[in-house]
Amino acid sequence: MALMAIFVFLLVAALHVLDSMLDLARKRGSLSDAQLKLRVEISEINKEASLLSTPSTFAQCAKLKRLAVAKEKELSKLQQSDIKGKQSLHDKYGKVLLGTKILTYGLLILWFWSAPVTTVPKHLLQPFGRMFSWRGIDAATGHVVVGIIPWLFLTSRVSKLLSQKLAPIFLH
Numbered sequence: 001m002a003l004m005a006i007f008v009f010l011l012v013a014a015l016h017v018l019d020s021m022l023d024l025a026r027k028r029g030s031l032s033d034a035q036l037k038l039r040v041e042i043s044e045i046n047k048e049a050s051l052l053s054t055p056s057t058f059a060q061c062a063k064l065k066r067l068a069v070a071k072e073k074e075l076s077k078l079q080q081s082d083i084k085g086k087q088s089l090h091d092k093y094g095k096v097l098l099g100t101k102i103l104t105y106g107l108l109i110l111w112f113w114s115a116p117v118t119t120v121p122k123h124l125l126q127p128f129g130r131m132f133s134w135r136g137i138d139a140a141t142g143h144v145v146v147g148i149i150p151w152l153f154l155t156s157r158v159s160k161l162l163s164q165k166l167a168p169i170f171l172h
Contacts, residue, residue, distance in 0.1 A: 005118035008108060008151060013159035015101050020160075020167040022097060026090045035082070038075040042068050105152060112148035119143040 049064035122137075125144050137144055 002118055005151065008117060009155045011104065012155045015104060016159040016163040017167060019097055020163040022090065022093055024167055035075060035078055038071055042071045108152065109148055116145040117148050117151045118146050120146060
């Protein structure tokens, strides 16, 4: 029975890790080659403009600054178009992941509805024993029988906390 509890935990943890990776990818975004090229061009133009900031080369400096501003506008338009495309892609993946979570939780509940997920000694669940033992106590061993719903609640909270803390470390 303990293997089933570990299996449920690992399955729920995998779903939460995928969810946190998707959130991290949505927040970070990625730069395309065109965006990187524009950023390099803008920095080079700004360096040239700063070198030409003397009174005799003021016209050239102003022209380069206007060119840099135009390139920055082009970069912002490019970023906006990329954000819209990536946002819809992340939304689709998020919906698929949400559907997968709902289906997985439903199947786990149906699978373990009449059978306990695990049995645990009473002293390990001392203050919260009643909350986890909806089915009662196993008469043969005297251990507390843990049902699927409290186990899913517990594993969801733990795996969500772990994935939020560990995903940025591994994906850095």
